[in-house]
Amino acid sequence: MAEATEEQVSYWELIKNGILKENTIFRLALSLCPAIAVTNNVKNGFFMGLAVVLVQVMVNFTISAMRKFIHQRIRLPIFMLVISGWVTIVNLVMDAAVPDVYREVGMYIQLIVAFASILARAEMFASKNRIVPSVFDGIGMGTGFFIALMIISAFRELIGKGQLWGFPIIDAKPLLILILPAGGFFAVGILMAAFNWVYAKYFSSGGHSH
Amino acid sequence: METVRTPKEQQLIISASPHIRSEETTSRIMWSVSAALLPATIMAAYFFGPKAIFLIALTIVSAVAAEYAYQRAMNKEVTVCDGSAFLTGLLLGLNLPPTVPFYIPIVGSVVAIVLTKQLFGGLGFNVFNPALIGRAFLLISFPKLMTIWAEPTAQFVAMDAKTTATPLGIMKTEGLAKLMEVFGDKVSLYKSLAVGNVAGSLGETSAIAVLVGGIFLLIRGYISWHIPVSFLGSAAVLAWIFGGKGALFTGDPIMHLLSGGLMLGAFFMATDYVTSPSVKKGQLLFGVGCGFLTMLIRLKGGYPEGVMFAILIMNCFTPLIDRSFKSEVFGAVKVKKEAAK
Numbered sequence: 001m002a003e004a005t006e007e008q009v010s011y012w013e014l015i016k017n018g019i020l021k022e023n024t025i026f027r028l029a030l031s032l033c034p035a036i037a038v039t040n041n042v043k044n045g046f047f048m049g050l051a052v053v054l055v056q057v058m059v060n061f062t063i064s065a066m067r068k069f070i071h072q073r074i075r076l077p078i079f080m081l082v083i084s085g086w087v088t089i090v091n092l093v094m095d096a097a098v099p100d101v102y103r104e105v106g107m108y109i110q111l112i113v114a115f116a117s118i119l120a121r122a123e124m125f126a127s128k129n130r131i132v133p134s135v136f137d138g139i140g141m142g143t144g145f146f147i148a149l150m151i152i153s154a155f156r157e158l159i160g161k162g163q164l165w166g167f168p169i170i171d172a173k174p175l176l177i178l179i180l181p182a183g184g185f186f187a188v189g190i191l192m193a194a195f196n197w198v199y200a201k202y203f204s205s206g207g208h209s210h
Numbered sequence: 211m212e213t214v215r216t217p218k219e220q221q222l223i224i225s226a227s228p229h230i231r232s233e234e235t236t237s238r239i240m241w242s243v244s245a246a247l248l249p250a251t252i253m254a255a256y257f258f259g260p261k262a263i264f265l266i267a268l269t270i271v272s273a274v275a276a277e278y279a280y281q282r283a284m285n286k287e288v289t290v291c292d293g294s295a296f297l298t299g300l301l302l303g304l305n306l307p308p309t310v311p312f313y314i315p316i317v318g319s320v321v322a323i324v325l326t327k328q329l330f331g332g333l334g335f336n337v338f339n340p341a342l343i344g345r346a347f348l349l350i351s352f353p354k355l356m357t358i359w360a361e362p363t364a365q366f367v368a369m370d371a372k373t374t375a376t377p378l379g380i381m382k383t384e385g386l387a388k389l390m391e392v393f394g395d396k397v398s399l400y401k402s403l404a405v406g407n408v409a410g411s412l413g414e415t416s417a418i419a420v421l422v423g424g425i426f427l428l429i430r431g432y433i434s435w436h437i438p439v440s441f442l443g444s445a446a447v448l449a450w451i452f453g454g455k456g457a458l459f460t461g462d463p464i465m466h467l468l469s470g471g472l473m474l475g476a477f478f479m480a481t482d483y484v485t486s487p488s489v490k491k492g493q494l495l496f497g498v499g500c501g502f503l504t505m506l507i508r509l510k511g512g513y514p515e516g517v518m519f520a521i522l523i524m525n526c527f528t529p530l531i532d533r534s535f536k537s538e539v540f541g542a543v544k545v546k547k548e549a550a551k
Contacts, residue, residue, distance in 0.1 A: 177350045
């Protein structure tokens with residue numbers, strides 16, 4: 001884990017860790033509910049991912065800044081309060097800035113409060129590390145989630161509707177099922193397998209034993 | 211089987227049970243079931259012309275090819291010769307409308323074999339009937355293409371793609387009166403449905419042809435009567451009670467039994483060894499569940515035909531049914547609670 005080698009781990013390594021090795025959706029298989037529910041088009045996936053990046057970075061920043069004042073026994077309630085605070089902020093901002101997207105993904109934005117990955121990073125990383133590495137860790141984990149959502153939603157919208165971000169790309173609807181809820185499971189499963197195959201083939205370093 | 215021979219090389223072989231083996235193997239059963247579908251296939255060719263044969267052949271070839279390709283790619287033992295992929299392809303082909311473009315059978319076969327069967331661990335481990343998942347996938351992905359039905363033309367001629375609705379479709383949208391108008395009277399309606407001279411999926415229209423195959427399977431003992439009888443029986447009873455307009459007990463069970471995929475589903479799909487219960491009592495419950503869900507969808511649902519979804523839903527319950535009707539171990543003695551204390 002990163003906390004042991006805080007000084008040695010470069011910021012780039014922290015970001016890479018979040019995107020590849022501990023990718024929330026494809027590697028840890030966490031937060032799959034929004035990954036299936038909001039990814040039937042790229043626009044929704046983009047804003048959902050963006051919201052998670054913001055919350056993850058700000059939560060990591062806040063927890064890391066407060067880490068010396070948080071008593072061990074009540075750390076979880078405090079983490080939850082901080083997370084809900086930031087989710088509320090992001091929620092209200094999105095409602096005001098992109099109301100049409102918010103209408104579709106709003107419920108899942110509020111559900112970010114319950115994301116295991118965000119609480120886990122607060123507990124495992126931010127509460128034990130200085131502010132700058134924590135922020136980079138948040139960027140890495142958030143970006144990993146963001147990229148995963150973009151891959152899933154692009155796959156589903158392109159093959160399900162022949163569009164990307166609402167613009168027609170191919171003049172057909174090859175497999176309508178992919179934009180339906182059932183297709184979400186197929187898409188996430190297939191892409192998860194593909195991601196892990198690529199990861200195992202090109203990115204995993206020798207001694208890694210999972 | 212590991213055998214241990216005595217030092218003197220005598221013919222004394224010690225091996226684990228079973229000691230008596232029957233001639234039946236998986237592949238023998240699979241090929242027999244495929245043979246039982248021959249009458250339905252011939253009727254499909256008779257009524258829907260050469261394109262029917264082309265579609266069925268294409269489905270079979272792509273199913274077998276998908277199984278071969280997957281097993282080769284995954285470095286598994288290639289088992290295409292056991293006939294299970296052939297049977298899946300044949301069943302899926304018989305469940306397609308006669309008008310679909312050529313890529314539909316290919317997509318359906320790949321979904322049926324790779325997604326439904328192989329990803330779950332291959333033959334014997336699939337939760338759902340592969341051919342039915344293939345068809346459900348196609349119906350949801352291509353809702354328009356999968357519901358264009360052609361009028362049968364008879365005598366092996368190529369059809370001129372005159373589209374029409376299936377009898378169940380007419381029932382759903384316009385009611386029994388319209389159906390009578392199309393077919394004249396009840397007797398000619400039953401006759402058309404039994405012979406297969408109606409619109410529908412390739413292999414499901416001819417109730418008699420499917421029945422012949424089903425009886426062959428029953429006589430050979432490849433399937434037991436429990437699932438088909440309870441499936442068809444409960445569907446008929448429910449059709450009789452709730453099928454009529456207005457009053458109860460005025461429905462037309464014969465029309466419901468003969469139309470759609472009910473026969474094909476009851477004899478060939480619901481009886482799939484892997485995805486149906488193996489305990490006899492459980493099979494009865496499974497069949498009744500299928501019949502109930504089929505009639506629920508036919509009479510109250512959005513789709514005109516519900517056999518496919520009914521069987522798939524009951525597939526989910528198969529492990530539960532098997533567990534609740536678990537037979538007692540032979541020779542086991544029930545211990546009373548007092549004694550066990």
